[in-house]
Structures are given as structure tokens and as C-alpha cells.
Amino acid sequence: FPHxxxxxxxxxxxxxxxxxxxxxxxxxxxxxxxxISIRRTSPEGGETGWGLATADEPMRPGTTIEQLA
Known part of the structure; x- marks a missing residue:
């Protein structure tokens, strides 16, 4: 796929x-x-309970060609 x-x-x-x-x-x-229901964890790795994920993967506003180089 050279293109x-x-x-x-x-x-x-x-x-x-x-x-x-x-x-x-x-x-x-x-x-x-x-x-969707998700298990929440602390930075130390301990579970802190349940929550809801209400967004998709984060967008990267302001992404430029130079940043991707």
C-alpha cells in the first residue's frame, strides 16, 4: 500500500x-x-466503587501535523 x-x-x-x-x-x-457501568480505581490501584462512563475516548482538540511528527 504505497499510497x-x-x-x-x-x-x-x-x-x-x-x-x-x-x-x-x-x-x-x-x-x-x-x-456503561465501570469500576473506579484510585491511582494507587485500589477499587473505589462503581460509576458510569458517560463519554467516549477523549478527543484531542488542537492536534497538529507538527505534534504528530
Whole structure:
């Protein structure tokens, strides 16, 4: 796949992050997120109980080509 270069992948990643941030800011994503039960832990590794995950993996707003280099 010679057309799949790091440069093209990085450009796609930046565009994808920009689109995701815009969609989230406009309320387009939240309706598709389903809260799920998770076990919470402390930084020391101890369990602190149960909670709800209400967001997907965090977006990386402001991602630039230079940061991905």
C-alpha cells in the first residue's frame, strides 16, 4: 500500500480530530453515547466503587501535523 504514507495518515488524523471536536461541540455525538457501568480505581490501584462512563475516548482538540511528527 504505497499510497498509505505517514504524512497522509497524519493529515487524516488531524482532520478526524477537527471533525470530532466540531460534532461534539454541536451536540451531534452525545445522543449516540450510552453510559456503561465501570469500576473506579484510585491511582494507587485500589477499587473505589462503581460509576458510569458517560463519554467516549477523549478527543484531542488542537492536534497538529507538527505534534504528530
Amino acid at each position: 498509505l504514507t505517514k504524512e497522509r495518515a497524519d493529515e487524516y488524523a488531524v482532520r478526524s480530530q477537527e471533525k470530532a471536536a466540531k460534532a461534539y461541540a454541536n451536540g451531534k455525538i452525545q445522543a449516540d453515547l450510552v453510559p
